[in-house]
Amino acid sequence: DAKTTQPTSMDCAEGRAANLPCNHSTISGNEYVYWYRQIHSQGPQYIIHGLKNNETNEMASLIITEDRKSSTLILPHATLRDTAVYYCIVRVNYGGSQGNLIFGKGTKLSVKP
Amino acid sequence: GAVVSQHPSRVICKSGTSVKIECRSLDFQATTMFWYRQFPKKSLMLMATSNEGSKATYEQGVEKDKFLINHASLTLSTLTVTSAHPEDSSFYICSARDPGLNNEQFFGPGTRLTVL
Numbered sequence: 263d264a265k266t267t268q269p270t271s272m273d274c275a276e277g278r279a280a281n282l283p284c285n286h287s288t289i290s291g292n293e294y295v296y297w298y299r300q301i302h303s304q305g306p307q308y309i310i311h312g313l314k315n316n317e318t319n320e321m322a323s324l325i326i327t328e329d330r331k332s333s334t335l336i337l338p339h340a341t342l343r344d345t346a347v348y349y350c351i352v353r354v355n356y357g358g359s360q361g362n363l364i365f366g367k368g369t370k371l372s373v374k375p
Numbered sequence: 376g377a378v379v380s381q382h383p384s385r386v387i388c389k390s391g392t393s394v395k396i397e398c399r400s401l402d403f404q405a406t407t408m409f410w411y412r413q414f415p416k417k418s419l420m421l422m423a424t425s426n427e428g429s430k431a432t433y434e435q436g437v438e439k440d441k442f443l444i445n446h447a448s449l450t451l452s453t454l455t456v457t458s459a460h461p462e463d464s465s466f467y468i469c470s471a472r473d474p475g476l477n478n479e480q481f482f483g484p485g486t487r488l489t490v491l
Contacts, residue, residue: 305482
């Protein structure tokens, strides 16, 4: 699976949009971009995933560049409860075959009042 | 999303004893479950893949005789840390794939193991 690069940490003001970048320049055609987050001392929580089109759900939006070499996770109105480590993972997903979720170091997002 | 539970949430044991951690998929059947370990301020490290009815597949460097995995049913996988030592103290997290949700992977809340 391709590797990802994320900033170590970011701050965001409460109520503002949090934009978390991820570089995955070696991503291959059958690899999806997944985002998970982990709040302190809890298991990771799935947020969103996509292949090449932008995706939106009740938690966040995922913007993937046209060349698929980078993406941005957007939390539109960050709250204090969104403080967590956010992991960007690329993973094979085609047919009935999925690659393992391999976690990097992620981005520690701190939402401040 | 699908719900995965773990039991116990915390366990403290003496060095040399064995500890069993359970992982259950509550509202779906999971043919594949995973076990991760996380040390303080570190990322999750995949230990092994557990497949129902067959032997687990261990990642490089993980001792299969020390970390026994049993996936006896479609809703339960267990991880037994045998002859635990203080260096085994860690946060153990399981996850399961839900075939009804495009095989997406959902995580349990984790088990904090402290070996004295």
